[in-house]
Amino acid sequence: MAGRSSRPSGKCLAHGAARAGTAGHPYRRVAVWAGSACSSAEFELQALPAQTATSVFPNPTRGPVTVRWTQADFSVHAVELINAVGRRVLQRSASLAEADELQLELELSGVRAGFYMIILHTSQGKVFKRLSVL
Incomplete structure (x- = not known):
């Protein structure tokens, strides 16, 4: 589809992508795009075994x-x-x-x-x- 953006417009776009960090530290401002859906949920990066x-x-x-x-x-x-x-x-x-x-x-x-x-x-x-x- 010509002329369409792959990211949704609106409030989530302003939050940006997940920030890098270390295991065990919670993150708060996250925008996740899946099609046209957006989520700003808190998550925690787990250390690998x-x-x-x-x-x-x-x-x-x-x-x-x-x-x-x-x-x-x-x-x-x-x-x-x-x-x-x-x-x-x-x-x-x-x-x-x-x-x-x-x-x-x-x-x-x-x-x-x-x-x-x-x-x-x-x-x-x-x-x-x-x-x-x-």
Whole structure:
């Protein structure tokens, strides 16, 4: 339909979209568009579970791997790579710069092919992620 706006006009448009923030803090001024409907309801942003809020990629890998926790509500202090028999293959502390970036890259040169466990030591406990090295 030529000339029609995808957003409704009126009071809700003046409120704008949801504001970004942190988990656990209520929001009040929200406009939600669904077709021509509009709502200004209070809501609360919930934190993702630690397992869901972290990612490891590429997986499987032949080279370096990125560990990312951008959607997490915690900080990471250290990362360990454990092989299938429980030996620590790699240990790395997260620097302040990496903690601010919410990710770090693990160089896996010299690591044999196999299945590994990445353990993230966080402010809320340990998070375990699987990794396959080809």
